Amino acid sequence: MQTIYILWLRQIKRYLRSKPRIIGSLGQPLLFLVSLGFGFGPIFQKAGGGNYIQFLAPGIIAMGILFTAVFSGIEIIWDKQFGFLKETLVAPISRTQIMVGRTLGGATVALLQGLIVFIITLVAGFRPASLNMLPIALAIAALIALFFTAFGTAIASLLDDMQGFQLIMNFVVMPTFFLSGALFPLGGLPSMLETVARLNPLAYGVDGLREALIQSAHFSMSIDLVILSLSTALLLAIGSLLFARIEI
């Protein structure tokens, strides 16, 4: 327990100490929120979709969590290259403990980042429909954070250096975001796109957040929660397996 705690604490300390990283990773969600939110707002309104900022904000919060989480997981590559991973691998602790501690730490960091984005959306004019649902929104946000940190860890276990990082960002993480329904409603899409969204765990995360924050869902809260929980559990298992196989 103490081992997991200290691994978690390390991630939190590193996060809080790197102000440029905190601010830097707010840039993208902020840009999306302002340019898309205000840019497409009038059209969205005319097309009968209502207030676009209301619709977009949960998607942007998910985005903030997604990118921070993947990056936190992938950070293991730095630890591999800068040697710190060895320090944990020669210690009398199990690989699973290392993986769990790191993933919890990374997910907490991503969740904090999501909270900051949430506050920014409030400034931009977003108003959650009901405050009672905020704990549910937090739970969904935590699941998104866990899923994608575990995803990052799994990827980092397969890669030896940051060269593959761009590949993963452009061919996996970006499509995951753009095809999740974070930016547009999933209803009435071409069937192929709809199918892709159905296979995308983030789609359930965004949908769950939207349900909790503005009470509008494409799937339903129970489906979102079940699918997110199951896929997170599955990915944690895969991540642990891959992490256990790291050799240096």
Next chain:
Amino acid sequence: MNKIIETNSLTKTFDKTTAVNDISFSVDEGEIVAFLGPNGAGKTTTIKMLTTLLPPTDGSIRINGFDAINDKDAVRRSFGIVFQDPSLDDELTAFENLEFHGVIYGVPKIDRRRRIDEMLRFVELYDRKDELVKHFSGGMKRRLEIARGLIHHPKVLFLDEPTSGLDPQTRNHIWDHIRKLNKEEGMTVFFTTHYMEEAEQAASRVFIIDKGTIVAEGTTASLLQTTGKDSLEAAFLSLTGKMIREEEAGSKEHMRMHRSVWKR
């Protein structure tokens, strides 16, 4: 004498290359031994196997009486290690790095805090314990790594090229610490180095490894006698040849790295 490190027919093969080929040796408690060899000779692979980072292809290892393959955690508690490359967390303070180590090794809090203080004083970094490691010089980082490796009261200290890249002043300083540790705490020290004079001065026994096998072992005096040379460096060169290994090992390493960008 109690044998603190014992290997038997230790072998490691990667794909088709044999990095370590059937080596057997033992180290007594309280000894300082040097493991010398040209680049690519198998030194680091051997250390990785001794420290449970790499499973051997064949053979056995016992550290402090524990089996390094089946009883990993007992072995891990028995040794401290300073890796060839720095392995501190730069974003944490000196104290936090040691605290992290103490916690993951399960050292109880009271003993941990006392030991951290003691070790920080030992390597003369106590005054800077709350500074971030990224502001430390190379020599200070090395000293901190030595302190860290000792937090959990290990029986053996492994040092993989502990002084590479350091200036002579810092090197001397670090060796003073290591010798003091050996004298005062009876710590067994197993180190690799490319500086022959370090082995000559500090080691009670020397192993010379080349192409994955131990080609000579003994005290410096006995190695000088068998080779008929007047310095360990000359003896080393006569045993391992003058051919430069770096090129070959370097390109192989390079290829391995490229291939393993996608390992599976």
